[in-house]
Amino acid sequence: GFREDMMPKHVAVIMDGNARWAKLRSLPASAGHEAGSRSLRELVELCAHWGIRVLTVFAFSYDNWIRPKVEVDFLMTLFEREIKSQLQNFVREGIRISVIGDSSKLPKSLQKLISDAEETTKDNSRLQLIVAVSYSGKYDIVQACKSIASKVKDGVIQLEDVGEGLIEQELETNCTEFPYPDLLIRTSGEQRVSNFLLWQLAYTEFFFAEALWPDFGKAEFVEALESFQQRQRRYGARR
């Protein structure tokens, strides 16, 4: 079993395998994404129950825009439906929702829904759910560099002010007091980062699960947490 007093503060998840899950059942990808949304609801509940402070999920990468329009449109409507249906639950449970990524490409209605949901839940402090939508880790670092460069150019900050803390403040994960995931889980057997969080994963423990995302439930999450608690994190020191 795992110890509830040694929980990771911040868990990040690359939710992968929805389409394969659907294909195995001769269903369309949309059925896989529907099933995947149920997995996410369950994981949010478990994280809140176990006192995990931040859960960051990769819901749609910037690269996913190249998918068939019918699938992208479905995912956008799924995001809207899920935010609408979960908002009161988040308010009741003390869950804050934040969205990171290039929102300019999202439907205007979804952009509005996101900013309203972020505003409505901004003071909730039990669990922060950060949903990466149209997100790219490299883009996040580029936009932070541009912001810092323009501040130096305008004399707002000096060159010697540029350090890890300033970059942390300029990245899109500046919406949380715990920007560095302790544990990254990727499902479906893939073992890569896929341009998710990059700077933030500097000392993160990785756990790769064989389960397809719709099949990732409590038992699979417990297995990842137990593995995490076996790890001896050294941050560069000798054993």
Ligand SMILES: CC(C)CCOP(=O)(O)OP(=O)(O)O
């Ligand atoms: C959009 C993203 C959460 C979808 C994850 O599942 P997927 O569509 O990549 O599924 P496959 O890896 O099985 O193709």
Ligand SMILES: [Mg+2]
């Ligand atoms: Mg995939």
